[in-house]
Amino acid sequence: MDCIGRMAEIFLCILCLTLIPAGNALKTCQNREKNAAEIQAERFYWQIRQEKSLKAEDYAQFKKFFSQFPDYRFELTVARRYVMPAGRTPKGFPVKIMYRVELEEKLYGKEEIFLGGNVFVNISIYGKDGYFYTCGGEV
């Protein structure tokens, strides 16, 4: 019985000295990955906001960054609000939302897509562990 108790003690000590700190260190590394993704998303949004356009080069860089982190994926949406002339009843919802696929199609072979006014950009990051971050706003 003594021997079993001592083995359990040793096992617990090993667990406390190696596995638990290693788990914490791994979590810290994951947090830093998330933080880096957030910074990229914020920078990308501000680039769009400043240029008032979506540049193919910037988008390629942003996409390349996420290709290095397979645990995260992103969604980019551009919502354009149409202001209807006075007296006209809008048919349907006066907002058009373009998702990443459509934007990539539009960007194919072009240097940039001009966005102009009344446009809202939203960048969302999704992690496999349920992590979610969103940023963006008016351009």
Added chain:
Amino acid sequence: MMGKLAKCIDLMAAVFLMFLFPAVCIHIRMRDRLFDMCVARVREYGEMMQKQGYLSMDAARYLLETNMESGAGILCAVEITLLQERGGESRPLTMKTVGENDCSYMGVDVYPFSCGDGLLFTIRMPADGFEQAYYYFCGAVPKREYSCYFSVRDGLAERMLWGDGEEGTGVGQNRAGE
């Protein structure tokens, strides 16, 4: 002899498992929370700077002075670096830089930003002795580090150019007389 050694090992293991390990865990958890609080505080300042378009000297002192000595509240536990990005170039903002380029705005000494200037804060918390001991068998101590990015929406530099600096308000009067 062997029996005494075994008892000694038992005692050490018990002390470690019952007291030392939980104490170190609690200490590390508390430092994690302190770091989160510092990050939240720095984010508040960043958002304020983003909206106001300037960095007041009081805020600069609070954020950028060698925090260890200045008694800067909870921020004395962390090291904060601030990079100002303008036109693809980034330069570190230190108390010296801020002090050299400050001006008076509404009677307060401020460092003005331009529209679109990027502000990259990096907050680091060095590991203390307990943490180094905790991670000793992992080989490396993971550093606590957090970065946040803000872009100035409404820069004070532009507002001053557009005639915000009316006489009597003390707006836009550079200390160096430029």
